[in-house]
Amino acid sequence: MLMVTDITAWHGSAQILFGVSLVVRPGEVVALMGRNGMGKSTLIRALMGLCRIRSGSVTWQGREIHRLPPYRIARLGIGLVPEGRQVFPTLTVRENLLAVxxxxxxxxxxxxxxxxxxxxxxxxxxxxxxxxxxxxxxQQMLAIARALMINPRLLLLDEAGEGLAPLVREEIWQGLDHLRRRGLAILVVDRDIDALLRISDRLLFMEKGSIVWQDEHPFPCLDSSVKLRYLGV
Amino acid sequence: MAAETTRSGLVFCGGCFLLLLVLPPLLDLAGQQYLLSLACRALIYGLAASSLNLILGYGGMVSLGHAAFVGIGAYTVGILARSGPGSGLVAWPLAVVLAMLFALLTGAVSLRTRGMHFIMITLAFAQMVYFFFTSLETCGGTDGIPLSGRNLLPGLDLNDDRVFYYLCLGLLTLLLFLLHRLIHARFGRVLVGSRENEQRLQVLGLATFGHRLLAYCLAGGIAGLAGALLANLGEYVSPSMLHWTRSGEIMVMVLLGGTGTLAGPVLGAFVLLFLEDYLAMYTEHWMAILGPVLILVVLFARGGLYPLLAGHGRQR
Incomplete structure (x- = not known):
C-alpha cells in the first residue's frame, strides 16, 4: 500500500536519510525504533511531504506522492499525529474534531x-x-482522534507515547490496538518496545538514516544483544 | 469568541457608528466643516487599514507593501480621469480588479516566504510600483495627476462633501460587515489557523496556500478601492500614496487600533489622523509627540486601543 524506495533527505546541508526503503501493507502495524537523531521523525515528515525528498520515491496505492504538498497527501488518505500533538488550543475537543x-x-x-x-x-x-x-x-488522544476524523487508510504517529504517564500511555496503546483490529494501517514511532511488540506486525530499527534491522511478529530474532546494539537498552 | 460579539464591543461599535452618522450636522453646528474631509480621509484609511488587518491581524502576514494597492487604485482613477471625470461605476471596479491582479501576481511569489523575508519582498514589490509610476512621464512623474473633478455616480453628486462622506461610511460599513462574515466562516478559521501553525492544517488536508493567497487578493482589492476613494477625496493622485512610509502608516493604524479586531483598524485610522492634525496645529514637530504616544500604546495597551476602550482582550 505504502512503498518507500531508497529515499534520501537533507536538513539544510546535513544529510539525514540515507536511502530508506520500507513497505506498509494494508492493515499492518509497523513500528519504527531507534536512538535519538537517527532520522525517525524526518522519515515521518518526509512521508507526509513536510520535508523534501531529494531522491528515491514514495508510492501510495500505486501513485507517486513524494512531490505532493502535505495537504494533497492528507487528502489521499494518510493521517499524521504530529510530534508534540499540536491540538488547536483555543478550540474545544468537539471543535478540534469537527473542524477537519x-x-x-x-x-x-x-x-x-x-x-x-x-x-x-x-x-x-x-x-x-x-x-x-x-x-x-x-491531548495525544485528541490528536489521534483528530487524525482519524479525516478517515485515513494509513496513520502515521510520531512519538506516540512521549512524555505521558504509564497508565495514560496504556490507554493510547489500547486505542491503537483497537484501530489495528479495525484494519487501519499504522506506522508508529516510539521508544516503548514492550508495547510496540504487543501491537506491531513488524519492527524496524533505524540507525544513522537507514533501516538497519527488521523482524516480523512474533520477532524470533529479537534478543537482548539486538536491543543493546540499536536501542542501548 | 469574536471580540465584536461581546456586549461591550457591540455597544462601543454601535456608539461609534451613530457618532459617525451624525457627524456632518454636528460639525455644521460647531462651524468646523473643514473637519469633514479629515473624517472622510480617516474613513478611507480605515478601509485600507481593515484590508491590511485581514492579512496581518487574521492571517499573520506582515506586509509592508500595502501602499502599492492603494496607489494602484488611485492611479487607475487618475489615468482614467485624464479625459475628464468618468463614471465611478467603471473606474472603481477597475481599480479594485487591477489591485487584486497585482496582489495575485505578487502574492503568488511572496507568500512562499515567511516572516522577515515576506516583509522585505512585499516592500520590494511596492517600491517597484512606486518607481514605475514616478518615472512614467504620462502618469505625471513625481508631480502626480490632478483630477478635474470627482467621479460620476448615478443619483449621487460626489462633489458634495457630505454625499461623499456618507458614501465612504456606507462602503466601509458594508465591507466591515462582509469581513466579519468572512472571518467567522470556514475560510476565516483556516486563515487564523494558518497564522498559528500552517503545517498542522496541511497535514489535516487543508490547502492553506490558496486560502492565504485569496485573502491577500481580497486585501489588495479593498485597498485598491480605498485608493480610488482617496484620489476622489483630494481630487489629486500623488506618488506619495505609493511611498513605503505610507505602508508603514497604514500598519501603524492597524497596530494602534488593535490587530485581529474588526473595528480596531478604523479606530486606529481616526486616532492617528486626528492626532496628527491636532498636534500639527501646535507644533511642526508633531512627530516628536506622536512617536512617544505610539510607544506608550504599544507598551501598555498591547492588543491596541480597541480592546482597551471596548473593555476586553484581543481575540486569539
Whole structure:
C-alpha cells in the first residue's frame, strides 16, 4: 500500500536519510525504533511531504506522492499525529474534531464523533473543554482522534507515547490496538518496545538514516544483544 | 469568541457608528466643516487599514507593501480621469480588479516566504510600483495627476462633501460587515489557523496556500478601492500614496487600533489622523509627540486601543 524506495533527505546541508526503503501493507502495524537523531521523525515528515525528498520515491496505492504538498497527501488518505500533538488550543475537543472532519480515505464505514469518543472515552467526558485545558495524554488522544476524523487508510504517529504517564500511555496503546483490529494501517514511532511488540506486525530499527534491522511478529530474532546494539537498552 | 460579539464591543461599535452618522450636522453646528474631509480621509484609511488587518491581524502576514494597492487604485482613477471625470461605476471596479491582479501576481511569489523575508519582498514589490509610476512621464512623474473633478455616480453628486462622506461610511460599513462574515466562516478559521501553525492544517488536508493567497487578493482589492476613494477625496493622485512610509502608516493604524479586531483598524485610522492634525496645529514637530504616544500604546495597551476602550482582550 505504502512503498518507500531508497529515499534520501537533507536538513539544510546535513544529510539525514540515507536511502530508506520500507513497505506498509494494508492493515499492518509497523513500528519504527531507534536512538535519538537517527532520522525517525524526518522519515515521518518526509512521508507526509513536510520535508523534501531529494531522491528515491514514495508510492501510495500505486501513485507517486513524494512531490505532493502535505495537504494533497492528507487528502489521499494518510493521517499524521504530529510530534508534540499540536491540538488547536483555543478550540474545544468537539471543535478540534469537527473542524477537519472528512472522508479522505473513502472508507465505507467512516469514523464519526461517536466512534472516536468510543475509542477514547476520556474525550467523550469533556467535549466542551478547550484543547489547551487538556492533560498531555488527553491531548495525544485528541490528536489521534483528530487524525482519524479525516478517515485515513494509513496513520502515521510520531512519538506516540512521549512524555505521558504509564497508565495514560496504556490507554493510547489500547486505542491503537483497537484501530489495528479495525484494519487501519499504522506506522508508529516510539521508544516503548514492550508495547510496540504487543501491537506491531513488524519492527524496524533505524540507525544513522537507514533501516538497519527488521523482524516480523512474533520477532524470533529479537534478543537482548539486538536491543543493546540499536536501542542501548 | 469574536471580540465584536461581546456586549461591550457591540455597544462601543454601535456608539461609534451613530457618532459617525451624525457627524456632518454636528460639525455644521460647531462651524468646523473643514473637519469633514479629515473624517472622510480617516474613513478611507480605515478601509485600507481593515484590508491590511485581514492579512496581518487574521492571517499573520506582515506586509509592508500595502501602499502599492492603494496607489494602484488611485492611479487607475487618475489615468482614467485624464479625459475628464468618468463614471465611478467603471473606474472603481477597475481599480479594485487591477489591485487584486497585482496582489495575485505578487502574492503568488511572496507568500512562499515567511516572516522577515515576506516583509522585505512585499516592500520590494511596492517600491517597484512606486518607481514605475514616478518615472512614467504620462502618469505625471513625481508631480502626480490632478483630477478635474470627482467621479460620476448615478443619483449621487460626489462633489458634495457630505454625499461623499456618507458614501465612504456606507462602503466601509458594508465591507466591515462582509469581513466579519468572512472571518467567522470556514475560510476565516483556516486563515487564523494558518497564522498559528500552517503545517498542522496541511497535514489535516487543508490547502492553506490558496486560502492565504485569496485573502491577500481580497486585501489588495479593498485597498485598491480605498485608493480610488482617496484620489476622489483630494481630487489629486500623488506618488506619495505609493511611498513605503505610507505602508508603514497604514500598519501603524492597524497596530494602534488593535490587530485581529474588526473595528480596531478604523479606530486606529481616526486616532492617528486626528492626532496628527491636532498636534500639527501646535507644533511642526508633531512627530516628536506622536512617536512617544505610539510607544506608550504599544507598551501598555498591547492588543491596541480597541480592546482597551471596548473593555476586553484581543481575540486569539
Amino acid at each position: 472532519a472528512a472522508n479522505y480515505g473513502q472508507l465505507e464505514e467512516p469514523f464519526t464523533l461517536e466512534h472516536v469518543f468510543a475509542l477514547f472515552p476520556r474525550l467523550a467526558e469533556r467535549p466542551g473543554h478547550l484543547g489547551r485545558e487538556l492533560s498531555g495524554g488527553e
